[in-house]
Amino acid sequence: MTAKSSPTVLPEPPYYAVVFAAVRTETDPDYDTTLMRMLTLVAEQPGFLGFDNAGGGSSGALGITVAYFQDAGAITAWRDHPEHKVAQQSGKASWFDSYAIHIARVERAYRFDRDEATR
């Protein structure tokens, strides 16, 4: 995935964050294809607000994706999406060496943009 120039802009809290911290096994072209498909699909989900992603490009390195949703129901619906479920199975079967998922309700948020701060 490409580096982003700034973190995703979000509405005021409360909203939900899904932290996905994962270590990949090895480079697999199927992974990249599925990842692109999942990013398209999640963006179509009702209640999806955006995501931030960092690292994880190489095998053995930790990558973190944080996806933001309007409410807990939107997260459950995405978790249970049939195509996403298939991807989850492949993730466990081969793509990830380990991962942790944290589903959290965002209570407070702050943002800093140099452009705006110095304008």
Added chain:
Amino acid sequence: MTAKSSPTVLPEPPYYAVVFAAVRTETDPDYDTTLMRMLTLVAEQPGFLGFDNAGGGSSGALGITVAYFQDAGAITAWRDHPEHKVAQQSGKASWFDSYAIHIARVERAYRFDRDEATR
């Protein structure tokens, strides 16, 4: 920072997560020194549970650090720590081009470890 071999192991929810998504301006040796000092300092804070970190090694690339705490009070205490406050000022003055902070209460969490799954 070095790549980790797996995401941080945490107790059962509820606990808190602080998502820090940031884009750095340019390489500054003072930043690395301060980062190391902050990591030492935060680990000494009552209620600190651990952290995950990915990306952000180069200027312009998004980095994400997620720090986990026992409760909201531990986060406030860390935010107000005098040495951390000085670091926050330097962050705004020069190290970061932009950042977003999300303070969230983790309600559910899952973990997958290939070693344990296949054992």
